[in-house]
Amino acid sequence: MTNILWLQGGACSGDTMSFLNSENPTACDLITDFGFNLLWHPSLGLELGNNLQTLLWECFLGKTSVDILVFEGTVVNAPNNTGEWNRFAGRPMKDWVTDLSKVAKFIVAAGDCASWGGIPAIEPNPTQSKGLQFLKRQKGGFLGENFVSQGGLPVINIPGCPAHPDWISQILVAVATGRILDIALDELHRPKTFFSTFTQTGCTRNDHFAYKASTQKFGERTGCLFYDLGCRGPMTHSSCNRILWNHVSSKTRAGMPCLGCTEPEFPFYDLKPGTVFKTQTLLGAPKDLPTGANRQDYALMTVVAKNTAPDWVEEEFFTV
Numbered sequence: 001m002t003n004i005l006w007l008q009g010g011a012c013s014g015d016t017m018s019f020l021n022s023e024n025p026t027a028c029d030l031i032t033d034f035g036f037n038l039l040w041h042p043s044l045g046l047e048l049g050n051n052l053q054t055l056l057w058e059c060f061l062g063k064t065s066v067d068i069l070v071f072e073g074t075v076v077n078a079p080n081n082t083g084e085w086n087r088f089a090g091r092p093m094k095d096w097v098t099d100l101s102k103v104a105k106f107i108v109a110a111g112d113c114a115s116w117g118g119i120p121a122i123e124p125n126p127t128q129s130k131g132l133q134f135l136k137r138q139k140g141g142f143l144g145e146n147f148v149s150q151g152g153l154p155v156i157n158i159p160g161c162p163a164h165p166d167w168i169s170q171i172l173v174a175v176a177t178g179r180i181l182d183i184a185l186d187e188l189h190r191p192k193t194f195f196s197t198f199t200q201t202g203c204t205r206n207d208h209f210a211y212k213a214s215t216q217k218f219g220e221r222t223g224c225l226f227y228d229l230g231c232r233g234p235m236t237h238s239s240c241n242r243i244l245w246n247h248v249s250s251k252t253r254a255g256m257p258c259l260g261c262t263e264p265e266f267p268f269y270d271l272k273p274g275t276v277f278k279t280q281t282l283l284g285a286p287k288d289l290p291t292g293a294n295r296q297d298y299a300l301m302t303v304v305a306k307n308t309a310p311d312w313v314e315e316e317f318f319t320v
């Protein structure tokens with residue numbers, strides 16, 4: 001039996017919605033086949049009011065073990081580091097996070113917000129939001145740089161806006177079975193199983209990328225989305241074209257550029273008054289090169305590739 005507790009801070013519930021659509025395994029499989037016992041979840045938990053407070057205190061006091069604490073959303077610290085803007089079960093949510101992180105065996109951050117602050121933590125960050133162990137790319141976050149849970153791991157980050165449902169359900173199984181100890185985490189605490197390759201891996205437009213054949217419209221069935229629409233597939237670590245969404249498709253297969261949502265810089269702009277809107281992801285030629293490319297060589301290769309492109313790169317291809 002694996003006791004799992006799921007709490008939500010500054011969040012839109014997107015990761016919950018995503019998780020409930022998991023297929024391999026499904027959220028129900030976790031309970032019926034993998035022995036999960038759901039202590040509480042904001043959309044599925046039964047306890048309310050005093051009963052919920054009692055449950056949470058029993059977790060903290062060790063009367064009920066917490067094998068996995070899943071946190072969705074940011075840790076809200078406003079105003080003035082009190083966390084009063086996000087009260088839950090009688091006290092600031094950040095105080096529950098502080099206490100429960102001391103007793104949970106493993107902690108999983110579901111989505112960008114819990115991983116590193118996501119959209120709420122964009123400057124000027126009025127909710128003083130932080131991720132559990134990162135603030136954007138900077139290590140530390142709410143729990144601090146050196147935090148490790150009772151099970152000996154730092155917070156396991158499953159980023160994405162939202163995170164892919166099967167990334168969440170499969171990592172939960174890996175944690176419950178102890179396999180997580182064999183799965184390496186990268187420098188951003190992302191399990192390498194899902195985040196060591198680029199979104200571009202498996203993209204059906206890779207041949208078009210190679211010949212610099214571009215599309216300028218969303219949804220087109222030909223052309224690469226990098227050159228004119230700013231696809232971030234070559235700079236983003238995710239398995240979206242290996243583990244398809246709904247097991248059917250992906251953004252780039254449907255003709256929508258990758259927005260880089262599994263990286264801490266997503267969504268590539270800040271909201272500070274007076275700041276120039278500086279997204280590089282859509283409707284503007286990308287200023288970034290694919291990760292690892294040398295600018296001079298890349299420019300030379302672009303000319304050669306365009307001049308050698310065969311006719312088929314203009315043809316439509318079938319994609320879903």
Ligand code: SF4
Nearest residue numbers: 203224225226231233
């Ligand atoms: S559409 Fe994006 S992910 Fe696909 S080949 Fe082009 S740049 Fe790469």
Ligand code: SF4
Nearest residue numbers: 238240258259260261
């Ligand atoms: S394709 Fe890119 S933006 Fe879309 S879910 Fe995957 S990583 Fe995020």
